[in-house]
Amino acid sequence: MTEELHDVRLDVNGTAYDVRVPARRLLSDALRHDLGLTGTHVGCEHGVCGSCTVLLDGAPVRACLVLAVSVSGQRVTTVEGLTRPDGSLGPVQQAFAECHGLQCGFCTPGFLTTITAGLRDNPAPTHDEAREMVAGNLCRCTGYQNIVRAVERAAELAATEGRP
Ligand code: FES
Ligand code: FES
Numbered sequence: 001m002t003e004e005l006h007d008v009r010l011d012v013n014g015t016a017y018d019v020r021v022p023a024r025r026l027l028s029d030a031l032r033h034d035l036g037l038t039g040t041h042v043g044c045e046h047g048v049c050g051s052c053t054v055l056l057d058g059a060p061v062r063a064c065l066v067l068a069v070s071v072s073g074q075r076v077t078t079v080e081g082l083t084r085p086d087g088s089l090g091p092v093q094q095a096f097a098e099c100h101g102l103q104c105g106f107c108t109p110g111f112l113t114t115i116t117a118g119l120r121d122n123p124a125p126t127h128d129e130a131r132e133m134v135a136g137n138l139c140r141c142t143g144y145q146n147i148v149r150a151v152e153r154a155a156e157l158a159a160t161e162g163r164p
Contacts, residue, residue, distance in 0.1 A: 013081030030068035050137030053110035079109035091157035101150035103141035
């Protein structure tokens with residue numbers, strides 16, 4: 001039996017993509033496999049690790065828990081969409097580079113999207129708030145110290161260069 005396919009228009013990083021997918025296609029898989037946007041990483045596929053986090057109308061969501069057909073009409077921002085229009089690093093990306101906030105980098109896209117949303121809600125986090133901001137994402141490499149420093153550095157950069 002062939003599976004029924006659905007036409008969906010995905011608005012990702014300001015570009016409209018028309019895709020035909022089964023109803024069960026996860027947003028994370030649609031981004032990676034249908035659109036070729038492999039910056040969104042898939043770790044646990046259970047909503048636990050946070051590596052697949054993207055922004056949906058600006059709010060962080062686990063792309064592995066969202067069906068692609070359900071986001072029609074909403075704006076999706078992936079890690080690829082966090083660079084500035086001229087292609088240079090956005091403040092959160094820049095802060096990760098400066099503070100050595102990544103090692104293998106597998107978790108990094110999820111941290112970057114999560115922190116981007118977090119700093120929009122709280123542009124000047126305390127140290128504890130910076131820790132809290134990344135508490136839902138798992139990293140196996142870094143020990144988190146530099147990631148928290150990167151949150152604080154990103155807040156500084158965003159304050160001087162514009163919002164994250
Ligand atoms: S892959 Fe989605 S939360 Fe881990
Ligand atoms: S940098 Fe390797 S899992 Fe976080």
